[in-house]
Amino acid sequence: MKVRSCDLLLAGASEVVSSPPHVGPLRNEALDRLVVTPFASLAIESDRIVGIGPHEDIARQFTSSVTVDVSGKVVSAGLIDPHTHLVHGGARDAEYEAIVTGASLAVSHLGGGINSTVAMTRSASDAELTFRALADLDTMLALGTTTIEAKSGYGLSRDQELRLLRVLANLDHPVSIERTYLGAHVVPAETDRRNFVDQIIATLPEARLLADWCDVFCDPVGFTVPETRAIGAAALMLGFRMRLHADQTGDIAGAALAAELGAGSADHLDYISDAGIAALAASDTVGVVLPTVALHMLEIFPGLLDGRTIEPSKPDLAERVHAMLDAGVALALSTDYNPGSSPCLSMQLVMQLAMRFFHLSYAQVWNMATANAAHSLGLGHDRGTIAPGMRADLVVWNVPTHGLVINRFGASHVAHVVKDGRVVYSATSA
Ligand SMILES: [Zn+2]
Numbered sequence: 001m002k003v004r005s006c007d008l009l010l011a012g013a014s015e016v017v018s019s020p021p022h023v024g025p026l027r028n029e030a031l032d033r034l035v036v037t038p039f040a041s042l043a044i045e046s047d048r049i050v051g052i053g054p055h056e057d058i059a060r061q062f063t064s065s066v067t068v069d070v071s072g073k074v075v076s077a078g079l080i081d082p083h084t085h086l087v088h089g090g091a092r093d094a095e096y097e098a099i100v101t102g103a104s105l106a107v108s109h110l111g112g113g114i115n116s117t118v119a120m121t122r123s124a125s126d127a128e129l130t131f132r133a134l135a136d137l138d139t140m141l142a143l144g145t146t147t148i149e150a151k152s153g154y155g156l157s158r159d160q161e162l163r164l165l166r167v168l169a170n171l172d173h174p175v176s177i178e179r180t181y182l183g184a185h186v187v188p189a190e191t192d193r194r195n196f197v198d199q200i201i202a203t204l205p206e207a208r209l210l211a212d213w214c215d216v217f218c219d220p221v222g223f224t225v226p227e228t229r230a231i232g233a234a235a236l237m238l239g240f241r242m243r244l245h246a247d248q249t250g251d252i253a254g255a256a257l258a259a260e261l262g263a264g265s266a267d268h269l270d271y272i273s274d275a276g277i278a279a280l281a282a283s284d285t286v287g288v289v290l291p292t293v294a295l296h297m298l299e300i301f302p303g304l305l306d307g308r309t310i311e312p313s314k315p316d317l318a319e320r321v322h323a324m325l326d327a328g329v330a331l332a333l334s335t336d337y338n339p340g341s342s343p344c345l346s347m348q349l350v351m352q353l354a355m356r357f358f359h360l361s362y363a364q365v366w367n368m369a370t371a372n373a374a375h376s377l378g379l380g381h382d383r384g385t386i387a388p389g390m391r392a393d394l395v396v397w398n399v400p401t402h403g404l405v406i407n408r409f410g411a412s413h414v415a416h417v418v419k420d421g422r423v424v425y426s427a428t429s430a
Helices: 054-061 093-101 112-124 126-142 157-171 193-208 225-237 254-260 273-281 291-297 317-327 347-358 362-367 369-378 400-407
Strands: 005-008 007-018 034-046 048-052 063-066 067-069 074-077 079-081 147-152 176-184 214-219 241-246 265-268 287-291 331-333 394-397 414-419 423-426
Touching: 005 034, 005 048, 007 054, 007 063, 007 394, 034 054, 048 054, 054 063, 063 147, 074 079, 074 400, 079 347, 079 369, 093 225, 112 394, 126 147, 126 157, 126 414, 126 423, 157 176, 157 193, 176 225, 176 273, 193 225, 214 225, 214 254, 225 241, 225 254, 241 254, 254 265, 254 273, 273 317, 287 317, 287 369, 291 347, 317 331, 331 347, 331 362, 331 369, 347 362, 347 400, 362 400, 394 400
Parallel strands: 005 063, 007 067, 007 074, 079 147, 147 176, 176 214, 214 241, 241 265, 265 287, 287 331
Antiparallel strands: 007 034, 034 048, 074 394, 394 414, 414 423
C-alpha cells in the first residue's frame, strides 16, 4: 500500500469516540449510540480528517512530520455550543447574591436583569466588548469548545444591535462563530410594543449583512407568537434561518412555532407542551436544553425556595426532556452563556450536569454536545462527527475512556484542542 503523507497525526488514542454516521440530527435509538474505536489514530490534512481507524491501519497508510502522541487519551469531535450571549458589558454577581439569599425580591430576574445588562452593554466601548469576548473565547477553547453560536440582544436599538453584530463579526479567534441577530430579546421599558417590533423588522436587512441567524425570545416575558411569526416571516424572506428562545417561562406554543418556521433550534423548552413536543418531533428543529440555567437560577432545588423569591413551580425539566426523547425530538446541549441566568462558559460542565439532572446516558450527552449541536446550526454535514472528510475540529481528553470526561466533574479534562487541523491549545500538564 502506498504511504500517504498528511499534515498531522494523532497517534494511539485509547479511544476515538464519535457519533454514528448519520444524515440530519440524531434522535431515538440513534441518539443513544456512539462509535468507539479503541487504540485508534487520526490522520489530518489541511482542515479535514482524512483517516480514522485502528492505530496499526493508520500507521501503515499515513506519515506526517507532526505527530502528537495521544496514548492513554480519548479523542472526540470538538464541542459545539449552539446558544450563547457572548457579547455583553458588565457583570451581575451582586444581583445573584441577592437572589440566592432572598435579600431581593428579584421576581423579574429575567426581564429586569436583561435590562441592566443592556445598560452596561450600551455604555461599553467596542474595544471593551471585544476584549471581553476574546477572553471568553479563549476560556471556551481551553475547555474544548470549537464552534459557538453568538447572539446580539443587549443593544435593543437599531444602532446598538448592529454594533454588537459588528463586534462579533470582527472577532479574530480560532473558535468558529455563527452569528445571530436577537433584536427581539425583550421589549425595553416604556417602549411601545408595536413600534418596537416594527423597528426590529426594519433592521433585518442591515442585520442580514452581519448575521445568518435570527432569534426571537418567544415567551410570556418576551414576544408573543404573532409578533414572533411576523419577525420570522420577514427574516425568512431575507434568507435568515430562525432559532427561537421558546417556552422558557411559560408555554405559549413557541416550540411549535419554531417547527413551523423551520428553525434550526428551539431553546430552553422548560414549559414545552405535549403538542409542542409532537411538533418538534415531526421536524428537523433541534431542541436545545440548558442545564446550567436550571442550576444557576436554583430551579432544580424548588424546596429550598418556599417563601422566597424564585417561582418554585417550574415543571420537572427532566420529565420534559424524557418526554421529548421518547417522542423522538432531536436534542442538543448548550451553555446559554450570559451574565444573568448562566454565567458559564463550559460545555464540559453542561455535559456533566445534563447527565445528572436529566438522567441521560454517556452516548446521549456526547451526541447532544457534538453532532446534534452542529445540526442545530446547519453544520452537521461539516463538523460534530469524526469521519473522513469532516472538519478536523477535535479535542484530546486527558482520560482513557469517554465516560470519564462526564463522570469526573469539576476540573477540565482537555489536553489538546485541534481546530481546522491545527493544534491551537494544549494544557500545560499535557
Ligand atoms: Zn438565551
